[in-house]
Amino acid sequence: MTPATHPFAGVGPDLAGPPRLPPTDVSYVVDDTAVGRMLLAVRDNGRVVATAYAPDDDAVDRWLVRIAGAVSPRVLRHPRPTDAVRRSLEDFLAGRADRVDVEPDLVLATAFQREVLGGLAAAVGYGDRTTYAALADRVGRPRAARAVGTALGTNPLCVTIPCHRVLPAAGGVGGYAGGPAAKEHLLALEAGHRGATSR
């Protein structure tokens, strides 16, 4: 409620600034990467819960609300705890590494998503490609190619868990949370650096 007359409006010295709080249960940053704007979120144990595309502030807020519900509401913007994941992602996107070298935490994924993402990470290496149908087969759900596509489309750990390596059997690059251009960029990057990066 706002009173009609506010006796102290505009009175008082300048405010110092927002509080300085230490890193807490979850720290995040929004980072402009080579493939788009991404939200990077890390738990206090260093495990990474999100490397997710967040093209606008609404998308950032949606991820933060999900993190608050699934991990802890103590979520603060803090660059320092996310340094490691930011650097690993940068190395990968520059072709200096063949994986985003972090410990992922699939707390934001559904049970089915965990199965699909786990199967993907185990089966499809750097520079390799597969199809939605083949991945569905691999996780023992041969008729669930569409559901596999949906599970990959809401991957909270994009690039880290390489859902960009899964393509439609009919051709084309198919859908991608970061947009088709980002997917093409990643596929071209891996094709160009295949065998050149240190294993």
Place this chain on the structure above:
Amino acid sequence: MSLPPFQHLVDEHWRDVARLAQGLVGPVHAEDVAQQAWTQALAAYPRLTHRRNLRSWLLTITHRCAMDHHRGARRSTPHDDPSTLAEAPSTGPPPEPDDDLWRRVAVLPPRQRDAVVLRFVGDLDHRAVAAALGTTPGMSRRLVSDALATLRLDLTDPKDPR
């Protein structure tokens, strides 16, 4: 029920918390009090059982921290007698030539000062002010109107040298 990410609270309310702290303890100690309030809020946040009125919750914590500050300041005053307390620099904003109103707010009786600052700087309704002060909405109303009456008298005092 799930609580919003704490960063949203910081982004939306840090100015209100800072302003309230200034009104209650003055500009010199406001940053410490606000900082302490945020630290306490962050620690208690996951145990909160409702998501209504998060702003009032934050302002109530800020008020409590301001009261702790005043108590601490009183304890460290060598002569603990009310007449010297009124002039003790740590019990209110130091006089600032351009901030007449704040100086007058600072020397109000503590309960009146807190009520009027919570009501107008915190923009809380009387129910929330009463909750912060541990009293009734009726008493909050009375404290605020007494405070305003005093301020009005002060500001229109014809003998005032201004």
